[in-house]
Amino acid sequence: MEIHVKICGLRTPEDVAVVAEAGARYAGFVFFPKSPRAVTVAQARSLALAAPVGLAKVALVVDAEEALLDEICATVPLDMLQLHGRETPARVAQIRARYGLPVMKAVGVASAADLPALEAYGAVCDQLLVDAKAPKDSVLPGGNGLAFDWRLVAGRRWPVPWMLAGGLTPQNVAEAVRLTGARQVDVSSGVESAPGEKSPELIRAFLRAAQAAGKASEVPRF
Numbered sequence: 001m002e003i004h005v006k007i008c009g010l011r012t013p014e015d016v017a018v019v020a021e022a023g024a025r026y027a028g029f030v031f032f033p034k035s036p037r038a039v040t041v042a043q044a045r046s047l048a049l050a051a052p053v054g055l056a057k058v059a060l061v062v063d064a065e066e067a068l069l070d071e072i073c074a075t076v077p078l079d080m081l082q083l084h085g086r087e088t089p090a091r092v093a094q095i096r097a098r099y100g101l102p103v104m105k106a107v108g109v110a111s112a113a114d115l116p117a118l119e120a121y122g123a124v125c126d127q128l129l130v131d132a133k134a135p136k137d138s139v140l141p142g143g144n145g146l147a148f149d150w151r152l153v154a155g156r157r158w159p160v161p162w163m164l165a166g167g168l169t170p171q172n173v174a175e176a177v178r179l180t181g182a183r184q185v186d187v188s189s190g191v192e193s194a195p196g197e198k199s200p201e202l203i204r205a206f207l208r209a210a211q212a213a214g215k216a217s218e219v220p221r222f
């Protein structure tokens with residue numbers, strides 16, 4: 001089974017080249033000014049234009065107003081919007097209808113009490129990002145390099161495809177895939193040498209580990 005990998009928070013043409021060459025399926029661009037991974041709309045446009053066919057470009061926004069979404073969608077050639085704030089299901093549906101792009105909604109998980117939200121958002125979005133819940137005092141609503149208890153979502157299914165995120169690394173991604181049954185994984189901090197600085201070696205190691213985990217989960221045919 002092939003595991004689809006999203007590498008989030010790309011900032012340079014070198015990041016895009018390494019991610020594509022390593023075999024990632026999605027590249028994420030962060031539009032959140034307080035993030036060390038933030039890019040401008042103009043920067044995202046040139047990064048997206050440099051992405052080869054087969055690498056899906058994802059714009060990550062947090063409670064974005066129409067003006068910003070209009071500007072991003074008119075300027076950057078995109079394949080998906082990732083909503084990483086407190087957008088309600090109604091807002092998710094509205095954004096999906098307005099821009100005609102697939103929408104992935106991030107849902108933070110810390111305990112079983114967070115699981116019903118995945119059902120609610122699963123009814124209105126194209127993909128779910130099942131992420132660790134950000135600590136209350138965190139500046140960033142995601143990208144904190146924190147994992148949640150994967151047993152909470154082990155074997156769970158939703159009506160739309162989903163990605164596992166939160167604190168994944170080249171060392172733990174195989175165990176995360178094995179335990180949860182995820183077919184898609186998303187990483188940012190775990191492939192960085194410093195906040196916002198992507199490491200080509202860690203990106204390659206992450207892709208290798210994820211792909212090996214996918215192969216290991218294949219049912220043998222005799």
Ligand SMILES: O=C(O)c1ccccc1NCC(=O)[C@H](O)[C@H](O)COP(=O)(O)O
Binds near residue numbers: 084
């Ligand atoms: O990465 C950021 O700086 C960021 C800022 C605001 C909202 C979300 C953000 N990142 C989300 C992600 O990169 C991932 O989708 C996910 O949260 C996993 O991040 P990590 O735990 O760092 O691998």
